[in-house]
Amino acid sequence: MLSAPHPHDEQQRQNALDELDLLDTPAEHYLDTLVRLTREMFQGHSVLISLIDRNRQWFKARIGLDIDQTERDISFCGHAVAARSMLVIEDAQLDPRFADNPVVTGPPYIRFYAGQPLHSSNGQPIGTLCMLHPIPRTLSHTERLRLRDLGTLAEGYMQLRSVSQRAQKLRGDVDREQRRALLDPLTQLWNRAGLNQFYPREQASAARSGQRLGVIFCDLDHFKQVNDRHGHAGGDQVLWQSARRMAAALRPDDLLVRLGGEEFVAVVTVNDAHELHLIAERIRQEIAATPMDLGESRHALTASFGTALLEPGESQNGVLERADRALYQAKQQGRNRVIHNSDFA
Helix, strand or coil: CCCCCCCCCHHHHHHHHHHHCCCCCCCCHHHHHHHHHHHHHHCCCEEEEEEECCCEEEEEEEECCCCCEEEHHHCHHHHHHHHCCCEEECCHHHCCCCCCCHHHHCCCCCCEEEEEEEECCCCCEEEEEEEEECCCCCCCHHHHHHHHHHHHHHHHHHHHHHCCHHHHHHHHHCCHHHHHHHEECCCCEECHHHHHHHHHHHHHHHHHHCCEEEEEEEEECCHHHHHHHHHHHHHHHHHHHHHHHHHHHCCCCCEEEEEECCEEEEEEEECCHHHHHHHHHHHHHHHHCCCEECCCCEECCCEEEEEEECCCCCCHHHHHHHHHHHHHHHHHCCCCCEEEECCCC
16 A cells, blocks of 8 residues: 655645644535535445545545544545645556555445545645545546535635635634543534533523524434444434534524434524524424435434524523423424423423
């Protein structure tokens, strides 16, 4: 196996990646959509937006692959970044650089790879938009052009994101090392500690805008049946897809958190309880609309929701507990519904 080489200007390349502040950040709907469309367009198995960090490749967006990172030395994308050009491997077992690579000889058993480098605004290659498949295949000239164009869209979004107000707020709240402890590696959402970290920011933002802070508590219905029927790998895939659907139904600045297990919380800024209900209902419909794709099978899923508006003087735990009580009522009343808690003593 030939380890992925480092470019001659590796420090400048790494600086460009660090400056974008993308590493160890939550999944984002636009990039998730792009990798999904790429997979559908090319009929591939897995599609990733892979960022090449110092000693690892970390996946900012992914579909078809459960892990969130690998060592840089075994990465195909590291070769594409070093070459600064599209890399296409039609059959990895026939390529001496990759034939004995552990991701070729073992899971995910890569045979075909195509990676389009993604660049920072100063032209440094920071990662790739790449496709993986366990069966050898070719890529036509037209398909290569399409992959390049999709890569342009991905890098354009990431460059714009780096100068957005949202990214600036994120930089001001926590640094990169802190973010690693606040991310749930499976769903790539903030975890419970992330909720505690960012809740005060959301509360202050709602106050500045003269609006209300709303909490949406979500629990996937009959999730134990998923694990019983499809195993824990199937359960993990349902959690990952559920997170993507929730994010798609929310607005870019809303805070989405996986509390643990099959429980999620969204913290949103709204005008009133009616608007809060509409957002929760949109999430409910997004989850229930189509069955979850588990490869060889599909699983229909619903979720139950409880909502509450933060009242003056109420604590974070207080509003979360009220939303949780409303969620319990939703489950008692038959699941797959939204219940609002307006009781505040």
